[in-house]
Amino acid sequence: MNEFDLIRRYFERQPPLLRPGEQGSLLPVTQTSHLEGQSLLQLGIGDDCALLRGPLEGAHLAVSSDMLVAGRHFFHDTDAAAIGHKALAVNLSDLAAMGAWPVGFTLALALPETDPHWLEGFSQGLLTLASRAACPLIGGDTTRGPLTLSITVLGQVPHSRALRRDGAQAGDDIWVSGELGAAALAVQLRRTQPAQTVPIEALQRLNWPLPRFDVGLALRGVASAAMDISDGLAGDLAHLLAASGRRQGHALGAVLDSRSLPLAACLRELPPDEALVLALHGGDDYELLFTASPELAATVAQRCPTAHRIGQVTSVSGMLLSDAKRRTRPLEPRGYDHFST
Amino acid sequence: MNEFDLIRRYFERQPPLLRPGEQGSLLPVTQTSHLEGQSLLQLGIGDDCALLRGPLEGAHLAVSSDMLVAGRHFFHDTDAAAIGHKALAVNLSDLAAMGAWPVGFTLALALPETDPHWLEGFSQGLLTLASRAACPLIGGDTTRGPLTLSITVLGQVPHSRALRRDGAQAGDDIWVSGELGAAALAVQLRRTQPAQTVPIEALQRLNWPLPRFDVGLALRGVASAAMDISDGLAGDLAHLLAASGRRQGHALGAVLDSRSLPLAACLRELPPDEALVLALHGGDDYELLFTASPELAATVAQRCPTAHRIGQVTSVSGMLLSDAKRRTRPLEPRGYDHFST
Numbered sequence: 001m002n003e004f005d006l007i008r009r010y011f012e013r014q015p016p017l018l019r020p021g022e023q024g025s026l027l028p029v030t031q032t033s034h035l036e037g038q039s040l041l042q043l044g045i046g047d048d049c050a051l052l053r054g055p056l057e058g059a060h061l062a063v064s065s066d067m068l069v070a071g072r073h074f075f076h077d078t079d080a081a082a083i084g085h086k087a088l089a090v091n092l093s094d095l096a097a098m099g100a101w102p103v104g105f106t107l108a109l110a111l112p113e114t115d116p117h118w119l120e121g122f123s124q125g126l127l128t129l130a131s132r133a134a135c136p137l138i139g140g141d142t143t144r145g146p147l148t149l150s151i152t153v154l155g156q157v158p159h160s161r162a163l164r165r166d167g168a169q170a171g172d173d174i175w176v177s178g179e180l181g182a183a184a185l186a187v188q189l190r191r192t193q194p195a196q197t198v199p200i201e202a203l204q205r206l207n208w209p210l211p212r213f214d215v216g217l218a219l220r221g222v223a224s225a226a227m228d229i230s231d232g233l234a235g236d237l238a239h240l241l242a243a244s245g246r247r248q249g250h251a252l253g254a255v256l257d258s259r260s261l262p263l264a265a266c267l268r269e270l271p272p273d274e275a276l277v278l279a280l281h282g283g284d285d286y287e288l289l290f291t292a293s294p295e296l297a298a299t300v301a302q303r304c305p306t307a308h309r310i311g312q313v314t315s316v317s318g319m320l321l322s323d324a325k326r327r328t329r330p331l332e333p334r335g336y337d338h339f340s341t
Numbered sequence: 342m343n344e345f346d347l348i349r350r351y352f353e354r355q356p357p358l359l360r361p362g363e364q365g366s367l368l369p370v371t372q373t374s375h376l377e378g379q380s381l382l383q384l385g386i387g388d389d390c391a392l393l394r395g396p397l398e399g400a401h402l403a404v405s406s407d408m409l410v411a412g413r414h415f416f417h418d419t420d421a422a423a424i425g426h427k428a429l430a431v432n433l434s435d436l437a438a439m440g441a442w443p444v445g446f447t448l449a450l451a452l453p454e455t456d457p458h459w460l461e462g463f464s465q466g467l468l469t470l471a472s473r474a475a476c477p478l479i480g481g482d483t484t485r486g487p488l489t490l491s492i493t494v495l496g497q498v499p500h501s502r503a504l505r506r507d508g509a510q511a512g513d514d515i516w517v518s519g520e521l522g523a524a525a526l527a528v529q530l531r532r533t534q535p536a537q538t539v540p541i542e543a544l545q546r547l548n549w550p551l552p553r554f555d556v557g558l559a560l561r562g563v564a565s566a567a568m569d570i571s572d573g574l575a576g577d578l579a580h581l582l583a584a585s586g587r588r589q590g591h592a593l594g595a596v597l598d599s600r601s602l603p604l605a606a607c608l609r610e611l612p613p614d615e616a617l618v619l620a621l622h623g624g625d626d627y628e629l630l631f632t633a634s635p636e637l638a639a640t641v642a643q644r645c646p647t648a649h650r651i652g653q654v655t656s657v658s659g660m661l662l663s664d665a666k667r668r669t670r671p672l673e674p675r676g677y678d679h680f681s682t
Contacts, residue, residue, distance in 0.1 A: 001455050001457070003483055003484075006455055006460065006483055007483060009460075010460045010461065010463075010464040011448070011464055011468075011478060011481075014468050014471065014472070014477060014478060015468055015469065015471075015472040016472060017471075017472055017475040017476075017477060018472055018473055018475055019475070020475070024472075024473050025473055025474075025475070026433075026470075026473045026474045026551060026552060026554050026555075027442070027443075027474065027475055027554050027558075028554065028555050028558055028559070030558055030559075036397075036442040036497065037442075037475065039477075040396050040444050040445070040497075041444075041445055041477060041479055044477065044478075044479050044480065045478065045479065045480055045481075049480065050445070050447070050479035050480040052396065052444065052445065052479070052495070053396040054396055055381050055393065055394040055395055055396055055402065056377075061396065061402070063445075063447060063479060063480060063493075063495065064447070064480060065447035065448070065449045065480060065481050065482050065491070065493055066449065066482045067449035067450070067451055067482045067484050067486075067489075067491060068484075069451050069484055069485070069486030069487070069489075071486075072484060072485060072486055073484070092367075101368070101377040101378075102368075103381050103393065104381070104382055104391070104393065104404075106391070106404060106405070106406035106493055107352070107406070108406045108407065108408035108449075108491040108493075109408070110408055110410050110489060114342045114347055116342070119347065119350075119351045120351065122351075123351040123352055127352075127355050127356055128356065129367075130355065130356075130358075131355070131356040131357060131358055131359055131365075132359055132365050132366055132367045133366075133367045133368065134358040134359055134360070134361070134366070134368055134378060135358075136355060136358060136380075136382060136385065137352055137355060137385075137386065138382060138385050138386065138391035138393070138404060139385065139386055139390065139391040139404060139405060139406060140352075140386075140406050141406050141407045141408045141491075142344055142347055142348060143344075143408050143409075143410055143413060143414070144410070144413060145408075145410030145413055145487070145489060146410070146486070146487040146489070148408075148410075148451060148486060148487070148489045148491075150406070150408060150449040150482075150489075150491035152404075152406055152447055152449075152493035154393070154404070156377065156381075210367060211367060213367050213368050213369065214367075214369050217368075217369055217371055218369070218371075
């Protein structure tokens with residue numbers, strides 16, 4: 001059972017919501033319960049964020065939660081400031097991928113001990129990024145336990161302009177917002193060697209990712225679908241195609257051109273095949289993956305100067321990768337899976 | 342350093358939020374950034390929930406996060422359905438204590454393994470309560486790690502009617518919404534003996550608490566201050582008095598009458614002093630603690646038939662407890678502290 005099966009199987013089918021006063025309901029019938037009982041939910045489980053009716057007229061509230069566990073999402077010896085930064089950055093990246101503007105966040109934090117030095121660094125990394133994204137810490141919880149962080153971010157987005165992952169059409173161009181594979185290289189090297197011997201660019205991308213609000217906000221009304229790349233391009237693209245295909249009622253696929261994949265500079269000294277694997281299947285890039293109609297290619301290029309067009313959505317199920325000699329081979333949707341064995 | 346010092350010291354003083362386009366800002370200047378850059382925050386860290394400008398005209402959005410760690414917030418052998426139920430219940434309790442109506446929740450879940458039997462029970466306990474509170478699961482995250490759950494709930498409340506904890510006035514009556522101490526008895530007994538030997542009422546209160554929406558919604562416009570009792574009456578009352586005192590710029594205190602404390606039935610066979618300690622300093626009650634003007638006593642009693650008036654707010658710092666012989670002694674604000682040693 002992988003992470004996505006688990007969510008589908010145990011958490012997607014929910015029992016019906018009881019009405020106030022109905023047998024078993026915990027909610028009383030009050031003067032206002034008719035109004036307050038209205039569902040605010042516009043989009044539930046499965047995208048970068050859930051969307052609720054938002055505080056501004058015509059806007060949706062975007063909500064997303066991520067959890068980071070020591071030893072899994074970051075190495076135990078990672079700088080506390082980088083942990084604080086990254087925990088918020090990966091959540092803000094979900095807002096950016098939705099085209100949403102940050103509103104605020106909550107932090108739930110389990111700590112094995114209260115080490116003032118660690119907390120000083122952690123809160124400084126966390127709150128500096130919060131300041132840069134104009135996204136205040138609005139609440140949370142602290143407890144003792146194995147080092148685990150869970151952040152929930154709130155944002156807002158005009159309702160017709162949210163960048164959902166299920167809007168890709170056959171014929172759309174596929175784009176990524178910037179270079180891939182550097183963080184994956186850092187993860188690979190750090191498994192066997194100390195941080196000092198890892199290229200600084202790679203470590204920087206792994207530990208200090210920046211949410212691409214510049215791209216997400218510029219793509220409102222332009223991209224047909226978007227999501228952030230957290231588990232690796234191939235796996236995340238498969239999710240985007242599956243969601244879009246489900247919505248349209250027929251399968252979608254993709255052809256990617258390996259020559260147009262923007263490899264991070266630190267990958268260029270590796271054997272080409274190895275670099276390609278890191279860029280396609282490595283995780284932690286936090287660039288945006290998006291699709292747009294080919295007529296909008298010039299608009300995309302103008303609004304997102306760092307974006308690269310890497311392929312096309314097809315109406316045939318499955319993903320293909322073409323190489324320098326224009327031979328194609330199947331591209332496995334293999335990405336990072338937290339429950340793979 | 343306790344939990345509250347930790348929050349104050351590292352997370353309450355936040356650097357200023359940068360404006361879009363300002364040096365270091367991650368947000369671009371766009372056509373809409375003036376509008377979207379407006380702060381929606383009405384109340385930040387320190388109450389049961391944060392309050393943001395809400396989706397309904399004149400309403401606030403209430404947001405709260407709690408984290409539960411195996412072995413700390415529940416015994417390792419607790420029934421999976423009870424864990425799912427309680428993780429959501431303690432969060433819903435924060436909404437109820439704010440007088441808020443549930444909107445939806447996110448779940449971040451770290452699991453040591455994917456055990457279908459456990460997940461079946463867990464999701465059933467979780468989603469059944471979600472159904473009863475009309476509060477859908479709207480998103481989240483799953484990962485491998487030591488069993489840890491973090492839930493963020495969203496609710497809404499008319500803005501002039503939120504039950505904040507900082508509104509208590511000297512002379513107000515102090516109330517609790519129901520019986521105290523049963524969950525604390527269960528925790529005490531479970532430390533040394535198996536679940537089967539613990540009174541069923543005590544286990545039920547520990548494992549299957551119900552959020553008091555009936556009380557919280559009925560208290561809108563009636564209570565001057567409210568919060569839920571999660572860490573023990575004495576400690577939580579001290580927080581309510583401190584928050585209210587800070588807001589008014591002078592210290593507040595309380596006198597409690599030990600004879601009016603509503604002890605859970607399962608405590609009545611204990612020596613009176615032992616029962617009193619559990620009711621005053623035990624945690625996990627999830628009843629509401631609130632204050633109201635004495636003129637409203639009849640209204641409170643009518644709207645909340647389970648509520649008990651247990652004392653009065655004073656304008657003198659410190660808490661006192663009077664006994665059956667009307668002798669008073671100081672009441673220590675000792676509650677559950679996750680970082681106490």
